[in-house]
Amino acid sequence: MKLDILVFTAHPDDAELACAGTLISHVEMGKKVGIVDLTRGELGTRGTPELRAAEAAEASKVMGIHIRENLGFRDGFFTEDELHKLEVVKMIRKYQPEVILANAIRDRHPDHGRASSLVSEASFVSGLRMVETRIDGNPQQPWRAKNIYHYIQSNFIMPDFIVDVSAAWEKKMLAIRCFKSQFYDPSSKEPSTFISSPDFMKMLESRGKELGHSIGASYGEGFTVERHLGVKDLFHLQ
Numbered sequence: 001m002k003l004d005i006l007v008f009t010a011h012p013d014d015a016e017l018a019c020a021g022t023l024i025s026h027v028e029m030g031k032k033v034g035i036v037d038l039t040r041g042e043l044g045t046r047g048t049p050e051l052r053a054a055e056a057a058e059a060s061k062v063m064g065i066h067i068r069e070n071l072g073f074r075d076g077f078f079t080e081d082e083l084h085k086l087e088v089v090k091m092i093r094k095y096q097p098e099v100i101l102a103n104a105i106r107d108r109h110p111d112h113g114r115a116s117s118l119v120s121e122a123s124f125v126s127g128l129r130m131v132e133t134r135i136d137g138n139p140q141q142p143w144r145a146k147n148i149y150h151y152i153q154s155n156f157i158m159p160d161f162i163v164d165v166s167a168a169w170e171k172k173m174l175a176i177r178c179f180k181s182q183f184y185d186p187s188s189k190e191p192s193t194f195i196s197s198p199d200f201m202k203m204l205e206s207r208g209k210e211l212g213h214s215i216g217a218s219y220g221e222g223f224t225v226e227r228h229l230g231v232k233d234l235f236h237l238q
């Protein structure tokens, strides 16, 4: 299946937290959207990889996305070597996205910045004819997405543009709440973490509000770019 938007994440739940509003909005506009999680998040303090996989599947249903895969890289320790890069290239060539969304360029969790540059480099390499890859034994064609944008995660980064996700915010929160093992649950007996505190949900809400407010919307999600964006019609900018 050819996708319009392919999202790469270091951990299952990165996409829900950082860009679910954008994904839901585009699904509702009729775009084909998919997520490739690089790891199973097996180093997470709460829950188990199996539980997180089930939670991710449930969240995918809420968002209405078309595919979700997991590359099974090692949480916390995956590297930016040739092997890992080629696995990402295979996904890009398989789904031929117009737009790639990748992790924040830097963040509190070191996996995020590493996944960000791994996916950036793989996106470039994917367009090189001389880099040969196969999937299920079949040779793949080179493919380069038109653009790659980086969502903003835990630490604030000044966005280069903001997507109005007001209409999708409620569904985004439903998708996030599918990750019951990870987030605030007063009845949970598991150790508390940075993201399981009630303050984290308040931060998400205020981040969305602040970014939305700055473009005259109720809620927004911010992204950074790797090159200048161009436009022919000024009225396509809001």
Ligand SMILES: [Zn+2]
Pocket: 010, 011, 014, 109, 112
């Ligand atoms: Zn993460």
